[in-house]
Amino acid sequence: MTDSGILVILSGPSGSGKDTVLNKFLDGRNDAKVSVSMTTRAKREDEVDGVNYYFVSREYFEKKLSEDKMLEYAEYAGNLYGTPKAPVDEMLAEGKAVILKIEIQGADKIRKLYPDVVSIFLMPPSATVLENRLRGRNSEDEETINHRLVIAKEEMRRAADYDYVVINDTVENAAAGIETIINAERRKTFRNKNIISEVINNV
Numbered sequence: 001m002t003d004s005g006i007l008v009i010l011s012g013p014s015g016s017g018k019d020t021v022l023n024k025f026l027d028g029r030n031d032a033k034v035s036v037s038m039t040t041r042a043k044r045e046d047e048v049d050g051v052n053y054y055f056v057s058r059e060y061f062e063k064k065l066s067e068d069k070m071l072e073y074a075e076y077a078g079n080l081y082g083t084p085k086a087p088v089d090e091m092l093a094e095g096k097a098v099i100l101k102i103e104i105q106g107a108d109k110i111r112k113l114y115p116d117v118v119s120i121f122l123m124p125p126s127a128t129v130l131e132n133r134l135r136g137r138n139s140e141d142e143e144t145i146n147h148r149l150v151i152a153k154e155e156m157r158r159a160a161d162y163d164y165v166v167i168n169d170t171v172e173n174a175a176a177g178i179e180t181i182i183n184a185e186r187r188k189t190f191r192n193k194n195i196i197s198e199v200i201n202n203v
């Protein structure tokens with residue numbers, strides 16, 4: 001266990017497969033948790049309130065912002081998305097790797113707040129796969145899909161600003177990529193200073 005938890009950003013365009021890959025990575029692993037965001041977007045049929053997101057009204061979201069309860073937030077495709085602050089602090093204090101599944105504006109804000117954050121960009125293996133995944137969801141109309149594709153292109157141009165890039169060619173490969181990164185980050189010296197000095201002091 002490191003001195004404290006690790007904050008991890010996972011970004012990637014809509015349709016890059018973040019949820020599937022994260023579910024695979026988290027399976028059986030209890031030292032990592034995904035932060036549940038708040039959004040004003042409408043719930044999709046397969047989504048569960050409090051699990052995938054906290055689905056709230058714009059009014060409620062803005063109230064939480066004014067109360068300073070959000071770590072970051074961004075407007076994306078006409079809706080607000082944000083990270084509630086308290087649960088992240090609690091999970092970090094428990095030593096967890098806390099994964100923020102957020103878009104690039106949010107990632108920019110978090111980098112400023114937490115310079116030690118580890119950022120990962122999940123890339124689809126090809127444009128065709130990206131488009132097929134977006135269409136396969138069957139939950140959005142043509143206009144929304146096209147809008148998301150335009151945003152996706154802009155987002156992928158920012159991939160180089162991230163510490164790591166993981167290609168989602170298969171769920172297994174991508175989940176293994178995330179696992180490798182988090183396991184290595186846990187072993188960075190600066191995250192283990194307290195443990196090192198504690199052992200030395202007890203010799």
Ligand code: 5GP
Nearest residue numbers: 014037073074076081082083101102103106
């Ligand atoms: P979707 O509507 O497809 O679930 O999410 C749209 C985008 O919003 C995705 O890129 C997702 O990662 C991002 N997102 C989800 N939650 C948050 C959040 O709390 N903050 C920010 N900045 N982006 C988020």
